[in-house]
Amino acid sequence: MGLESSDMSCFISDFVQKYGGYAVVDGGFATELERHGANLNDPLWSAKCLISSPHLVRRVHLDYLDAGANIILTASYQATIQGFEAKGLATEEAESLLRRSVEIACEAREIYYDNCTKGSWDLVENGNTTRRPVLVAASIGSYGAYLADGSEYSGDYGDAVTLQKLKDFHRRRLQILAEAGADLIAFETIPNKLEAKAYAELLEEEAINIPAWFSFNSKDGINVVSGDSILECASIADSCRQVAAVGINCTPPRFIHGLILSIRKVTSKPIVIYPNSGETYDAQLKEWVKSSGVSDEDFVSYIGKWHEAGASLFGGCCRTTPNTIRAISGVLSNKSSSPFKS
Ligand code: MET
Numbered sequence: 001m002g003l004e005s006s007d008m009s010c011f012i013s014d015f016v017q018k019y020g021g022y023a024v025v026d027g028g029f030a031t032e033l034e035r036h037g038a039n040l041n042d043p044l045w046s047a048k049c050l051i052s053s054p055h056l057v058r059r060v061h062l063d064y065l066d067a068g069a070n071i072i073l074t075a076s077y078q079a080t081i082q083g084f085e086a087k088g089l090a091t092e093e094a095e096s097l098l099r100r101s102v103e104i105a106c107e108a109r110e111i112y113y114d115n116c117t118k119g120s121w122d123l124v125e126n127g128n129t130t131r132r133p134v135l136v137a138a139s140i141g142s143y144g145a146y147l148a149d150g151s152e153y154s155g156d157y158g159d160a161v162t163l164q165k166l167k168d169f170h171r172r173r174l175q176i177l178a179e180a181g182a183d184l185i186a187f188e189t190i191p192n193k194l195e196a197k198a199y200a201e202l203l204e205e206e207a208i209n210i211p212a213w214f215s216f217n218s219k220d221g222i223n224v225v226s227g228d229s230i231l232e233c234a235s236i237a238d239s240c241r242q243v244a245a246v247g248i249n250c251t252p253p254r255f256i257h258g259l260i261l262s263i264r265k266v267t268s269k270p271i272v273i274y275p276n277s278g279e280t281y282d283a284q285l286k287e288w289v290k291s292s293g294v295s296d297e298d299f300v301s302y303i304g305k306w307h308e309a310g311a312s313l314f315g316g317c318c319r320t321t322p323n324t325i326r327a328i329s330g331v332l333s334n335k336s337s338s339p340f341k342s
């Protein structure tokens with residue numbers, strides 16, 4: 001079941017408005033899978049668990065729901081038909097794993113709803129206690145994420161990668177995920193303008209009938225990682241009628257405030273923010289360098305400022321955990337009853 005186009009662009013702003021002026025996104029998915037013992041040193045990264053340990057994927061969704069997330073992202077970030085085929089899977093098997101990523105998130109949501117006791121419901125509406133509903137966002141990582149060579153943090157695909165090539169790469173996965181029962185598509189860690197353009201054109205050409213968000217990453221707080229202007233990137237998202245929110249993920253917390261102000265200059269769509277812990281990723285060593293990370297307390301101390309600057313959806317990306325999300329959720333629910341102040 002799809003939405004009319006006017007409903008699509010307002011889908012997230014309506015949701016946020018209805019449920020207290022904010023929404024809580026989940027945290028680092030791969031990080032939490034690893035904490036449960038998964039070995040993700042693989043070109044498929046977190047998507048490897050869709051093959052080897054779907055129960056763990058469900059567990060991680062539940063961990064984030066229990067922590068207060070009300071938008072959960074599927075394990076499909078690095079799940080691509082091309083990547084699964086490289087592992088020897090047939091095309092049909094690859095496609096069914098993509099669908100499975102959405103089904104598992106929906107199953108976790110059902111389990112969570114079933115387990116909810118009245119006492120844990122946290123929103124009062126018309127005098128009745130209701131719970132904040134959960135949305136399932138089907139994650140789509142960049143072409144660079146599929147390459148697994150660090151180019152999702154450089155945004156440099158070389159001249160051979162054209163708009164057409166990116167569209168062809170993403171087309172089938174987008175079609176499948178859009179029809180698998182998710183509430184929205186989360187295009188994450190978009191490293192350059194070309195890929196944003198490819199997504200916008202695909203949403204239009206394929207007449208995708210669920211809304212999407214575009215989330216970029218930055219390593220200087222001024223531009224997206226490729227050096228392309230955040231203003232131009234966010235403008236592409238703003239012009240696309242199916243895009244219901246624009247934002248930043250997998251970027252150090254210290255860069256976020258300025259990026260929100262820039263995005264606000266070119267769009268009035270809701271802004272989604274889910275930074276990483278501030279640690280940096282060493283693509284050669286394939287590990288995170290701890291030095292510059294922030295504690296959960298420090299991370300959460302930014303939330304008020306980000307909200308004031310115009311963001312309304314908050315979560316975490318790599319190296320954040322259910323504890324980070326629990327802290328974010330706590331701070332937001334305390335503040336939602338009074339005018340929001342930092
Ligand atoms: C490299 S960014 C990864 C985003 C994805 N949603 C995850 O948390 O695993």
Ligand SMILES: [Zn+2]
Binds near residue numbers: 250276317
């Ligand atoms: Zn990340």
